Amino acid sequence: MISLSGVSHAYRMGRGAVRALDRVALSVPSGSVTALLGPSGSGKSTLLHLIGGIERCQAGEIVVDDWTVSSLGPADLARYRRAHVGFVFQAFHLLPTLTAVENVEVPLVLAGQAPAERRRRALALLEHVGLTERAGHRPDQLSGGEQQRVAVARALVHGPRLLLADEPTGNLDSETGARIVELLLASQREQGCTVVIATHNETLAERADQRIRLRDGRIQAPSPSGGPP
Amino acid sequence: MRFADYLDYTWRNLTRAQLRLILTVLAVVIGATLVVVMTSVGGGIQRNVLENVRASGGLNEILVSSTGRAPTAPGAAATPGGILDQAAIEAIQTIPGVVAVLPEQLLLFFPAEVQADGRSVRALLAGVPPDRLAQYGFTPVQGSATPEAGQIVIGARVAESVFDQQGQRVPVEDPLGQTWQLVARRVSQTPSGPGAGLPGIGGQGGAQIQQRDLPVTVVGILEPLGTQDDFTIWLNQNDVLDTQEWVTNRRPDLATEGYQALRVKTASTDLVRSVQDRITAMNLQATSPLSVLDEVNRGMLILQLLLGTIGLIALIVSGLGIANTMLMATFERTREIGILKAVGASEPQIVRLFLLEASLIGLVGALLGLAFGWLAVQVGNAVLLSLLAQQPAAGLMPPAAVLATPSWVPLVVVVFAWLIAAGAGLYPALRASRLNIASALRAE
Numbered sequence: 001m002i003s004l005s006g007v008s009h010a011y012r013m014g015r016g017a018v019r020a021l022d023r024v025a026l027s028v029p030s031g032s033v034t035a036l037l038g039p040s041g042s043g044k045s046t047l048l049h050l051i052g053g054i055e056r057c058q059a060g061e062i063v064v065d066d067w068t069v070s071s072l073g074p075a076d077l078a079r080y081r082r083a084h085v086g087f088v089f090q091a092f093h094l095l096p097t098l099t100a101v102e103n104v105e106v107p108l109v110l111a112g113q114a115p116a117e118r119r120r121r122a123l124a125l126l127e128h129v130g131l132t133e134r135a136g137h138r139p140d141q142l143s144g145g146e147q148q149r150v151a152v153a154r155a156l157v158h159g160p161r162l163l164l165a166d167e168p169t170g171n172l173d174s175e176t177g178a179r180i181v182e183l184l185l186a187s188q189r190e191q192g193c194t195v196v197i198a199t200h201n202e203t204l205a206e207r208a209d210q211r212i213r214l215r216d217g218r219i220q221a222p223s224p225s226g227g228p229p
Numbered sequence: 230m231r232f233a234d235y236l237d238y239t240w241r242n243l244t245r246a247q248l249r250l251i252l253t254v255l256a257v258v259i260g261a262t263l264v265v266v267m268t269s270v271g272g273g274i275q276r277n278v279l280e281n282v283r284a285s286g287g288l289n290e291i292l293v294s295s296t297g298r299a300p301t302a303p304g305a306a307a308t309p310g311g312i313l314d315q316a317a318i319e320a321i322q323t324i325p326g327v328v329a330v331l332p333e334q335l336l337l338f339f340p341a342e343v344q345a346d347g348r349s350v351r352a353l354l355a356g357v358p359p360d361r362l363a364q365y366g367f368t369p370v371q372g373s374a375t376p377e378a379g380q381i382v383i384g385a386r387v388a389e390s391v392f393d394q395q396g397q398r399v400p401v402e403d404p405l406g407q408t409w410q411l412v413a414r415r416v417s418q419t420p421s422g423p424g425a426g427l428p429g430i431g432g433q434g435g436a437q438i439q440q441r442d443l444p445v446t447v448v449g450i451l452e453p454l455g456t457q458d459d460f461t462i463w464l465n466q467n468d469v470l471d472t473q474e475w476v477t478n479r480r481p482d483l484a485t486e487g488y489q490a491l492r493v494k495t496a497s498t499d500l501v502r503s504v505q506d507r508i509t510a511m512n513l514q515a516t517s518p519l520s521v522l523d524e525v526n527r528g529m530l531i532l533q534l535l536l537g538t539i540g541l542i543a544l545i546v547s548g549l550g551i552a553n554t555m556l557m558a559t560f561e562r563t564r565e566i567g568i569l570k571a572v573g574a575s576e577p578q579i580v581r582l583f584l585l586e587a588s589l590i591g592l593v594g595a596l597l598g599l600a601f602g603w604l605a606v607q608v609g610n611a612v613l614l615s616l617l618a619q620q621p622a623a624g625l626m627p628p629a630a631v632l633a634t635p636s637w638v639p640l641v642v643v644v645f646a647w648l649i650a651a652g653a654g655l656y657p658a659l660r661a662s663r664l665n666i667a668s669a670l671r672a673e
Contacts, residue, residue, distance in 0.1 A: 078578075083573070
């Protein structure tokens with residue numbers, strides 16, 4: 001369960017401030033898939049960053065399952081991200097010096113898991129995303145779609161309860177993007193985690209349990225679930 | 230996060246910009262090498278000084294002198310204080326741990342020397358009671374160790390310490406049985422005094438320099454000891470007293486003024502300090518090579534710290550290079566730091582990653598610097614010692630090594646290099662750990 005109330009966030013721009021979110025309140029049921037829609041600059045990424053503990057909340061309250069994210073200090077936020085959240089970014093954000101399997105292992109390395117155990121787990125995830133034979137390749141030796149699949153494997157490797165995806169298909173062609181979407185949705189069904197996806201992709205949004213539209217940092221009338229086709 | 234994982238990540242990052250890494254490490258290497266070489270210069274000086282101290286006598290020996298001053302000019306009175314008379318000798322002999330006592334009447338500061346065929350024998354001249362030398366443990370390799378009147382016993386290397394008027398070394402072959410001269414000089418104020426007078430110098434009120442030659446026969450050569458005693462000529466104490474009387478017109482009275490010096494031998498070096506304290510308590514002045522060693526060591530530590538500081542400054546400057554490299558690394562890796570934090574890295578984990586990276590630069594540089602420093606010391610010693618070997622020996626004891634690295638240097642270099650490197654990496658590490666994740670992820 002994700003619940004936000006009165007969440008506002010502003011960025012400093014020169015001497016002024018740009019309001020990214022304005023008194024946002026929403027609720028996302030556990031185990032559901034939610035699509036965040038809206039034009040660029042509408043606050044989708046900021047909302048994901050706040051829910052995922054990547055940025056600290058300036059005003060309002062954010063509660064994710066047992067975590068009151070809005071009141072966590074830096075150390076607890078890091079623990080929250082490490083234990084509870086998986087992130088998939090538009091720009092993939094893999095570490096360039098590590099191979100695919102090593103990139104997938106990173107969250108487990110940070111958690112201090114034993115090498116043999118985490119390698120077994122990472123390889124299983126790579127198999128899940130269909131990249132077993134690319135395990136030893138570095139990001140610059142992988143295509144965009146392959147990199148994003150590695151990123152999905154990394155986001156899922158530690159079994160997070162919350163999977164956040166920020167424009168996961170934005171840097172991919174439509175066919176590759178569709179495969180990533182299938183992968184995310186399949187993972188959600190298998191792991192039962194809550195998924196929030198920020199996207200421009202209406203086809204992807206159609207597959208979500210609920211769609212939230214943002215404009216100028218405010219939520220527009222939430223549309224009820226369209227249900228599976 | 231496991232330590233092996235920290236090392237693994239750090240190593241991958243370090244080897245990304247290899248030239249920059251090499252240059253940064255090189256600065257540390259130079260600093261560390263300089264510390265090693267500089268302290269080795271100090272260590273070399275220390276070792277040579279210590280060897281000279283050791284050569285002044287055995288480490289189980291104590292040198293005793295009177296706290297009062299014997300009159301050196303006619304008519305002058307002895308200043309009050311303990312004197313080295315027979316009673317003092319007997320008292321010292323009863324101190325537990327004392328093995329033997331050797332009273333000495335020295336011709337130090339007297340215008341007297343021994344000559345062999347008119348050539349100057351450069352040696353310490355010491356008058357002793359004839360039977361005491363053997364009792365003290367001196368063993369002759371040739372002849373006897375008992376200098377009666379008109380006889381001398383010479384140290385093992387006296388015969389090679391003979392110089393002609395041009396200052397050239399002219400060793401004497403087979404000195405046993407030869408008759409040398411104990412030559413003394415005095416200034417006579419009488420214009421036409423008796424004796425074998427020499428013409429006066431400078432014509433100062435008719436002052437004359439008179440010379441007296443006393444023939445002395447070499448009756449014994451002592452075994453080599455590796456100390457100053459190898460360069461000492463032992464005379465009968467009466468010959469020394471006669472000479473002193475002739476020079477000063479006044480015969481020192483051993484019964485009332487005592488000897489000039491006593492050498493006290495203890496059963497072991499452990500007993501030196503306690504015996505020394507007992508002698509000092511008798512209002513006598515006692516020094517031992519052992520206690521001098523302590524003082525020399527203390528003084529030399531200061532010298533080494535001064536020299537080491539020069540290298541240390543180079544090491545600190547290399548720290549600036551590390552700080553620069555690490556700061557560059559945080560700028561270059563901004564996005565990666567953001568990624569690590571986004572997937573759950575805590576601020577302390579990021580700090581540790583960067584501190585470890587800086588520390589490795591410092592440690593690798595220090596270890597390489599130690600290796601280069603060691604090499605420089607070996608080469609320096611080889612070159613300098615071969616140069617010294619070509620020169621005539623300046624001192625009595627040739628140096629064993631010119632450069633000697635003190636044993637504490639490797640540890641200090643490693644610890645200091647590490648501290649400086651970690652200190653240099655601290656700000657970049659903190660800066661990296663506090664990066665805002667969202668803006669770091671946007672960085673290119």
